[in-house]
Each structure stands twice: as structure tokens, then as C-alpha cells.
Amino acid sequence: MRAHRRVAAPLIVLLAAGLTGCASTLPQTVVPDTKVAVGWSGGFTSVNALASPSPGNIDIAETIRADFGDVVDGEFVPDESFGTVRIVSEDPFTVRYDLAEPTWSDGIPLDAADLLLGWAGASGLFERDEEADGEAGGDAPEVALPEVALPEVDEFARAIEVTFPQPAIDWQQAVTAPVPAHVAGKRAFGTDDAMEAKNAVIRAIQDADPAALKDLAAVWNEGFELPDKKAIPQDLRLSSGPYVVDRVRDEEAGQSVTLVPNPSYKGGVGPQIARVELVPPGSDPVSAIGTRLDVAQVTPMASNRAVIRELERRDFTVQTTHDGTVWAVMLNPSRVFADERARSAFLRALPARALAEAGGGEWAAAYTATTSMVSAPGSRAYDIVNEDSGFAQTLGTQSEDPAAERQSAGVGAGARVCVLYDRRSEFAAGAFSALRDAAAEAGWGIADCGSDDVDAALGQRGWDAVIARVPIPQSPAQIAAQWGTQGAASVTGHADAERDTLIAQLAQTVDVYEARDIRALIEFTIVRAALALPIATNPRITVVDRDVSGVTARNGAPAPLTYGIVQWAAAK
Numbered sequence: 193m194r195a196h197r198r199v200a201a202p203l204i205v206l207l208a209a210g211l212t213g214c215a216s217t218l219p220q221t222v223v224p225d226t227k228v229a230v231g232w233s234g235g236f237t238s239v240n241a242l243a244s245p246s247p248g249n250i251d252i253a254e255t256i257r258a259d260f261g262d263v264v265d266g267e268f269v270p271d272e273s274f275g276t277v278r279i280v281s282e283d284p285f286t287v288r289y290d291l292a293e294p295t296w297s298d299g300i301p302l303d304a305a306d307l308l309l310g311w312a313g314a315s316g317l318f319e320r321d322e323e324a325d326g327e328a329g330g331d332a333p334e335v336a337l338p339e340v341a342l343p344e345v346d347e348f349a350r351a352i353e354v355t356f357p358q359p360a361i362d363w364q365q366a367v368t369a370p371v372p373a374h375v376a377g378k379r380a381f382g383t384d385d386a387m388e389a390k391n392a393v394i395r396a397i398q399d400a401d402p403a404a405l406k407d408l409a410a411v412w413n414e415g416f417e418l419p420d421k422k423a424i425p426q427d428l429r430l431s432s433g434p435y436v437v438d439r440v441r442d443e444e445a446g447q448s449v450t451l452v453p454n455p456s457y458k459g460g461v462g463p464q465i466a467r468v469e470l471v472p473p474g475s476d477p478v479s480a481i482g483t484r485l486d487v488a489q490v491t492p493m494a495s496n497r498a499v500i501r502e503l504e505r506r507d508f509t510v511q512t513t514h515d516g517t518v519w520a521v522m523l524n525p526s527r528v529f530a531d532e533r534a535r536s537a538f539l540r541a542l543p544a545r546a547l548a549e550a551g552g553g554e555w556a557a558a559y560t561a562t563t564s565m566v567s568a569p570g571s572r573a574y575d576i577v578n579e580d581s582g583f584a585q586t587l588g589t590q591s592e593d594p595a596a597e598r599q600s601a602g603v604g605a606g607a608r609v610c611v612l613y614d615r616r617s618e619f620a621a622g623a624f625s626a627l628r629d630a631a632a633e634a635g636w637g638i639a640d641c642g643s644d645d646v647d648a649a650l651g652q653r654g655w656d657a658v659i660a661r662v663p664i665p666q667s668p669a670q671i672a673a674q675w676g677t678q679g680a681a682s683v684t685g686h687a688d689a690e691r692d693t694l695i696a697q698l699a700q701t702v703d704v705y706e707a708r709d710i711r712a713l714i715e716f717t718i719v720r721a722a723l724a725l726p727i728a729t730n731p732r733i734t735v736v737d738r739d740v741s742g743v744t745a746r747n748g749a750p751a752p753l754t755y756g757i758v759q760w761a762a763a764k
Contacts, residue, residue, distance in 0.1 A: 221462030222453050226762045228465050228740055230753060231473030231480070231488035236440060236449050239428050240416035242313050242370040247750060248447075251470070254752035255451055256431040258294050258302075258459060259368050262755070265747055266571040266666060267704065268364045273460035275351075277364045279702070284341075285359045289367045290351040296372050297431040297456045304345045305373035305390035307352045309412075311343055312397050314366060318409035342398055359700045361668060361707060371416055375427045379415045380407040431456075434463040434758045446472030461758045464742075468757065478735055481508060486737040486762070489745070489753055492555040493618060500735060509736035509743070512558045514729035516749030517661045519551065519619060520565060521627065521725040522683045524656050528609060533601035535722035538609070538657070539587050541594035541634035542627055547659075548728040550626035551619035559619075559728035563588055566671055566715050568664045569729060570747055573708045580712035583719045583726075594634035606637040612655035615642040620659050623727065627659065650683065658683065661730055663749065668699035675718060684723045691717040739763040 218224075234248025241253035260277050261270040270277070275291040294302045312318060343352040354367060377389025380396075381404070396404035418424055421442060429437055435451040451468040474480055477488035478499050490496060504510045521542060523529045529538065549556040560569050563583040567574040578584070591597045599605075611627065613620040621642070628638045643649040646660060662683060665671040672695045673679045677687040694714045701707045718724060734745040734753075742759035745751070 218453050218455055218466070219457060219462040221464055222466050223464055223761070223764065224466055225764045226465050227467040227469065228486045228760060228762050229469045229471055229484065231477040231485045232449070232470035232753065233446060233473055234470070235447055236418065236437075238417045239437075240313075240371045240412065242310070242368070243318075243413055243416070245750075250750045251752045251754050252437065252449065253370070254433070254754045255435040255468075255757050256433040256437060256454075257368075257370060258432040258434075258457070260289065261364065263365065263666070266568065266573050270364070271460065273458065277367075279363070280353060281355075282359075284355050285363075285702075286353055286355045287363050287366070288351055288353045290346070292458075294432050294458055295456045296374075297429070297436050297454045299456060300372065300374055300386050302369055302432060303373075303390070304349045304352050305377075305393050306369040306371075307367055308343060308345065308397055309373045309376055309393055310368045310370055311352065311354060311366075312408075313370065313412055314368070317397070317405065318412040345394065345398075359702045361699055361701055363702060369432065371412070372427075372430050372432075375430060376408060376411050376415070378427070380404075380411040433457065434459060435468065438467075443472070445474070448472065459758065463758050464761045465757075468754075468760075470754075478503070481735050482737050486740045487734070487743055487753070489732055489734045492552075492558050492731050492733050494553055494555075496733075497554045500733060503735060507738050509734075509738075509740075511734040511736070511743075511745045513732050513734065513745045513747045513751070514560060514568065515732040516568070516664055516666075516747070516751065517730045518562055518565065518568075518664050519548070519559070519623065519659070519661050519727040519730060521547070521727065522658050522660060522662075523723055524653065524658075525684060525686050525721070525723065526653075528603065528607050528656055531601065532720075532722050534598075534603050536587065537591070537594065537597040537601040537603065537634075538631070538636065539722055539725045540589070540591040540597060541636070542630050542725055543590055544588070544725055544727050546630065547623040547626045551621075551623035551727070553618065553622060555731065558731035558733070560731070561728055562726045564664075564715055565662075565718055565724050565726055566665055566675070566711055568747060573711055576708040577712040577715045580709070581715035581719050583715070587719060587722060587725060591634075598635055603636075605635040607635075608637045608639055609656045610639045610641040610654065611657045611659065612641045612643060612646060612649050613659040614646045615644055617661075619730075620661075623659050627657075653685075659727075664729070666748070668695050671695050671698070671714060675714070686721055686723055688717050688721065 234251045236248050236252050238244035238249050241249040258274045260275055261268050274294050277289055280286050280288045289307050291302055341355040343354045345352055373393045374386040374389045377393040381392045383389050396408050431454045434454055434457045436454045438452045439450040441448045449470040453463045473488055477485055478490055478496050481488055500510060523535050529535045548559045552559045562569050564574055564577045567577045613624045631638050641655055665674050673681040676695055677692050691714060694710055698710045701710055736743045740762045742761050744756050746755045
């Protein structure tokens with residue numbers, strides 16, 4: 193176990209400068225008297241989004257936490273105004289996380305203590321040992337110490353080096369600074385001095401002191417939660433990002449959060465909006481654009497198509513992205529579909545675009561066609577997967593004689609196929625109608641097995657095919673959950689040892705180009721087994737008032753509505 197236990201003198205200088213150098217004026221980039229109201233249905237419960245990763249907490253973290261970079265369309269985009277991440281050793285695999293000069297909004301610089309605390313939280317150091325906790329009668333939670341090498345602390349106290357047990361595909365995102373170490377140290381150890389608090393955090397982690405770690409874990413897990421209906425303590429308001437939380441209001445309609453610029457922010461681009469209000473969207477957010485709201489995101493439905501089209505005609509910005517999920521027809525590899533040839537014959541009888549058009553209706557153009565279950569259109573990985581998986585040449589090519597292909601697969605005319613779908617979904621209901629017609633022409637006997645509780649029906653395994661919306665997996669762990677042999681989120685339940693090996697290989701692949709190739713091979717195993725027909729990604733519509741510019745909605749999930757908030761601009 194490697195551990196550099198020296199905390200250098202420059203840390204004292206940095207802290208002293210921070211205590212006296214807190215900025216009192218707004219950044220010069222801010223345009224006074226500008227305000228943007230955003231329709232927001234998230235719930236803000238904690239300033240530690242790593243410990244409490246709810247959509248609402250992630251939305252807020254995007255505005256109040258700086259970071260080494262973001263994942264955009266599946267790949268890491270660095271932010272060197274915060275710091276740099278680089279591999280310093282291939283064997284053992286070691287990564288250096290090196291801060292530039294970011295500061296917390298109280299003027300205290302971010303340093304190695306913040307990174308070390310973030311590493312500890314991400315590595316599982318603060319996870320509760322529920323069994324030990326129960327034996328202790330509900331006292332302070334035990335801490336499960338991970339069997340990993342402790343990071344080395346740089347002598348200038350601005351960087352740490354982490355040695356991983358094996359190469360990790362997510363090495364650029366493995367360390368962040370989700371909460372201020374000096375606040376965690378003060379709350380855990382009762383010291384009022386920021387420098388002492390930071391040093392106490394470092395000592396607790398490096399010495400693996402059980403008592404100290406127990407106190408620190410309690411603060412990590414619960415100490416950054418917002419108090420219920422009380423004023424937010426100042427130390428929970430601290431920010432390293434472009435904005436600071438000014439006010440949180442819990443009302444009958446929902447929660448509202450007010451954000452104001454962070455005077456101490458040192459990012460490459462400063463904020464421009466003087467006040468951002470995240471407010472409950474209401475029952476009809478689109479109609480509120482231009483009056484009560486400036487920005488809103490909605491799901492496309494028949495009921496909002498006309499009003500959104502009218503706003504678009506009046507020069508309001510309308511952006512179409514996807515929410516990180518894909519609609520697909522997936523098969524249960526048993527009974528009528530026990531043989532791969534039968535599965536292939538059925539899927540090749542279905543015209544994917546016709547299903548998307550029937551499901552999307554007036555919004556059909558918003559549903560982007562896709563050929564992949566493990567990558568998203570628009571990403572660089574998708575281009576490689578689409579080219580190498582073999583889908584377009586096999587399942588993506590509709591059969592010229594689907595009835596003959598069914599018969600060749602050994603399936604008789606009228607073979608019953610129980611198709612499960614969500615009756616409450618406009619898209620699923622429409623897609624089922626198109627599937628039933630196409631499959632009937634090929635001689636399949638389609639049974640309407642629509643349900644109001646698809647999740648429960650999936651678990652009962654009484655279906656043969658399902659039209660469902662599933663997440664597009666971003667990480668190897670998510671791919672394993674959906675497509676691994678023992679995947680907890682597997683719809684088809686199909687086992688494939690080769691696929692399992694490839695997923696494990698992807699998890700240890702640090703070269704982005706090699707990772708794309710391996711992802712394509714994983715997709716190939718799904719195509720080869722004829723398990724799924726991707727239909728289209730699920731769209732998300734962002735509507736922006738004419739007086740607001742710079743709002744750029746992201747694909748995928750999580751995809752904070754507040755992403756790129758420093759680019760937003762508005763008329764006074």
C-alpha cells in the first residue's frame with residue numbers, strides 16, 4: 193500500500209490567502225438585472241451529489257461544482273481551467289489528478305484534501321456496513337475499508353496520484369471534489385480552523401483511523417443534506433462552480449431554487465445571467481414559455497405538438513435531443529423463440545421505421561432511428577458500432593419473403609407470439625399496432641399482451657416479445673446489468689460467455705479507440721443472437737424563449753438541464 197503522508201507548507205499559505213481573499217463583487221461577465229426562469233421538477237436534497245445522486249441534486253451540482261470535465265455523448269471532455277488528469281504509469285496503472293487554482297466560494301482553495309475526500313467517497317470508503325450497524329443497535333455506521341492503495345498526496349498539496357488495481361475505463365472521472373474537505377473536517381472533528389480541518393480529513397483517510405473514519409463517513413452520508421424547512425447553513429452553500437445556491441423554497445406546487453453567480457469562480461468561461469430561478473414547471477409548461485418560464489423540457493405528446501410548432505414558427509428555440517433510452521422490440525429466448533433462427537425471422541419481418549412512425553405519430557420525426565442497444569446515435573462510438581456490429585446487413589434488412597423465412601426457421605403459420613407493451617404509452621401502443629400488422633403478413637399469430645404494469649409482467653416471463661424503452665448503457669457495469677449473463681436489469685435473460693468476457697475487457701480499456709471497437713463486438717454478440725430490434729431513441733424537447741440564448745440541451749442521462757449554464761445569456 194503506497195501512501196505519501198506529508199502535507200506541505202504551501203497548504204498553509206494557500207489557506208491563509210483564501211481566508212482573506214474572498215471576492216465581494218460579481219464576475220465581470222455577469223450582465224446586471226438579467227434573469228432566467230427554468231421549469232424544473234427536480235428535488236434538491238443534498239449538496240453531495242456523489243452520495244445522493246438524484247436527478248435534482250445532479251442538476252444543482254452542475255451549477256455549484258467545478259470538475260475535471262464532463263462526459264458528452266459518451267466521451268470525456270476535459271475542463272483544464274479546473275485541472276488536468278493524466279496517466280503517469282501504465283504498470284501499476286496510476287493516474288495523477290492535478291488541480292489548477294479553483295477556490296470555494298468562501299475563498300478557501302481546493303487542494304489535495306478535497307480530492308482525497310472525493311476519492312474516498314467514490315472508492316466506497318464511506319459505505320455503511322449494514323450488518324455491523326445492526327449489531328451496534330443503530331449507532332454510528334461502521335466503515336468498510338476497501339482493499340486499495342491509498343493515493344499519494346503531492347508535496348504542493350494540489351494533486352493526488354491514484355494507483356488502481358487494474359486499468360479503468362473511467363479513469364478521467366474517478367476522482368472529483370463533490371464537497372469541501374474543510375467543511376467535512378469541521379463537521380466531523382469539531383475544529384473551527386480550515387487548515388486543521390483539511391489536515392484532519394487527510395490523516396483520517398491515510399491512517400485508516402476507524403473512529404475518525406466513522407465520524408467522517410457520517411458527515412459524508414448525512415452531513416451535507418439540506419435541513420428540512422430551515423435556513424440552509426452557510427457552509428452548505430459553498431460552491432466551486434459558476435453559481436451559488438441563494439435560496440430554496442418548498443411550496444405546494446413543488447420546490448424552487450434560486451441561483452446567483454459565484455464571485456470566486458475561476459472557470460474558463462464566467463456566468464452571464466445574474467439570477468437563475470429553477471421553478472415548478474406547472475401542468476402546461478410549454479404554454480408558460482415567454483411569460484412565467486424562459487426554458488422548459490417536455491416529453492413530446494400529441495397534446496403539445498401544435499403549441500410547440502407555433503412557438504417554433506415565432507422564432508422560439510426548439511431543440512430535440514434524446515433522454516438516454518431506446519425503444520426496442522426484445523425477445524424472450526424460449527418457447528416459440530428458443531431457436532435463434534426463429535428470433536431472426538421474426539425481427540426481420542418488422543419494419544423498424546414503420547413502428548417508430550406509428551408510435552411517434554405527429555412527433556415521428558423526433559424519434560431518431562438507431563441500430564444499437566449499447567451506444568447512442570450522435571456519439572463517436574455509435575458510428576463504429578453501427579459499422580462493425582453487422583446489424584444493418586442482418587436484422588436491419590427486412591426480409592423479402594418473411595413468411596418463407598419463418599417457415600424455413602421451422603415455425604408454422606399462426607404460431608402464437610405474446611407481445612407485451614405498456615398500454616398507457618402512446619408510442620408503445622402505436623408501435624404494437626404496426627408490429628401486429630407486419631407480423632401478421634408474415635404468418636405470425638400476434639397476441640395482444642399489453643399491460644398497465646410492464647415491469648411486473650416482464651418478471652413473470654409469460655411474454656414472447658416486448659416493446660419497451662430501456663436505458664442506453666454508458667458504462668461497462670451498465671452493459672453487464674442489461675446484457676451480462678447474470679445481469680440484474682436483463683430483459684431477455686440471454687447468457688453469452690463471450691459477451692461477458694468482452695464486457696470485462698471493456699471495463700479495463702483506457703484507449704478510447706479500442707473501447708469503441710470492443711463495444712462494437714459486444715453489440716455483435718447481441719445481433720448474432722437475434723435478441724433485439726432497436727426502433728428509435730426516446731426524444732426530449734427543450735423549448736427556449738426568444739430573449740434567451742446559449743441554452744444547449746444534452747443527449748442522454750443524466751443530462752442536467754443546467755448543463756453549460758455559463759453559456760446562457762438573456763436580455764435585461
